[in-house]
Amino acid sequence: MRPMEGSFEEYVQARGPALLRLAFLLCSDRHLAEDLTQDVLIRVYRQWRRISGLGHPDAYVKRMLVNEHLSWRRRRSNGELPTAEMSSPAEQGDAADTVVRRHAAVHLLAGLPKRQRAVLVLRFYEDLTDQQIAEVLRCSPATVRSQASRALATLRTSRGLTRQDV
Amino acid sequence: MNDEQLGALVSGSLRAQAADAPGGAHLLQAVTTGVRRKAVIRRRWVVSSSAAIALAAVSLGLGLWSSARPGDGTQQAAAPSLRPSSFHHLQLEVPASWALNPEPCSPHGRDRVIDHPDLLQVPCLTPLTEATRLGQQVLFSTGRTFSTTYLGPAATTRPITIGGVSGTLSSSTNEQTGMTEFALALPSLDVSVLIDVRSPALAETILHSARVTGQ
Incomplete structure (x- = not known):
């Protein structure tokens, strides 16, 4: 890995769980959340030199995460919809x-x-x-x-x- | 339920749900693997795309070349650095940057054109058979047939007519050097030509420029 990836690793270790939580809340599926987060972080890695130079890389990455989720077009629909009757x-x-x-x-x-x-x-x-x-x-x-x-x-x-x- | 209560409920629900999110213990490893896999895919894509583009470019170049008539300007645009070279009333366009009649028996490795009979002594041609040769060349000769001497039995030969003069054209690819080799023989002019180049397109360009001058 190239030298700049050291800070990328630190970022993933520090902020990865929070990104996963956000992804999980967006798509309500653990596996989809992991896939979504990984896809976004792979894209972040390729642009890390630029993104890490921004004032708030975390905000930028979260923006990528949300927009990636919105553009997924149900390529892997979780099929989970609230169908069960809730207790009163x-x-x-x-x-x-x-x-x-x-x-x-x-x-x-x-x-x-x-x-x-x-x-x-x-x-x-x-x-x-x-x-x-x-x-x-x-x-x-x-x-x-x-x-x-x-x-x-x-x-x-x-x-x-x-x-x-x- | 007012907006504030509903907002508090949503907020509490989301925070409770977040506790069930994946832990991310293997996230870095997964991302690293994904980065490497995508890099491999990208490299393969670049290689295959480059090959396809190169193939398309060669095909396009050959198509343009084959649709052009000698001397109509199109072929000049495709090979702007050519110059005419004549021998025994046969004229070819050859790369202008190639050395013309370099020292006899000089170490081969330099692109060259030889159109002087005295320079085509057998010892000077010996490097042609060596796998280590690197230079490209156009050799004009008389009294010999390159097709049988150098192209070997795998060469294909077909009849050809240039300016009303009949002859044969043999072609082959040297397996050792990867060079494209053409041997043109016009017996009535007592001339034969060996074209030995890296690019099939360049070989075609040189061949296509062949014309018979005043006899």
Whole structure:
């Protein structure tokens, strides 16, 4: 390996797990997440001299990861969609209720369109602002807000999350 | 459920789900393997693409050359550094940069044109049979037939007519040197020519330029 790859190795060792977590949240499949992360890091390696010279290489790599995920066109569809009926939160106690709600939310998130899911992951897991999300997705902040609004509306009206509120 | 509560739920769900993400213990190894595999694929692709491009270029060059008539300018554009060389009323266009009639029996290895009968003594031709020769050459001769002497039994021979003069053209590829060899014989002019070059296209260009001058 060439000398510059030393810093690349350090980067992968330091940031690889976080990238895998992000990929996993985006595609909701462990194997797909690994493939996605590896594909992106292989591309990063080829451009590492340039990327490592950027002020925030991690932000750039995450952007590559999200956009690679969005462009995958279901070449290997995980086939996992939330089809199982969720337990009713009304039947659970407080602690269990939280667990069940989260479980339901995970399934519902997996069923959202890719772009809406990406917006929610970037907003609620990566804690990015709408402006930062817009830069990652190469769209306007208004589009980000619109996508987030639709995604949240879908979740809000889903039975697994709302039965208790009815 | 208001937006804040829903946001908190989504945030908590994502963080809980993230705990199930792959650990990444073998990520670096997988990436390294992937990089190497892609590099191999890329090298193979470059080699095969280069070969295909080279083949297409040669085919295109030969196509242009074969569709051009002698002296119509097209062939000049394909081989701009040629100059005429005549011997016994046979004229060929030969590479202008090649040495003309270098010292007799000088070590062969330099591209050359020999069109002087006195320089075509047998000892000077001896290097032709050696596998170590590197130079390209066009040899004009009289009183000998290169096809049987140098091209060997594997050469193919066909009749040819140049400017109304009949003769034979033999061709072969030297397995030891990789050189393309053509032997042109026009008995009525008492001339034979050996063309010994690396590029089949150059050999074709030289041959195609053949013309009979005033007898």
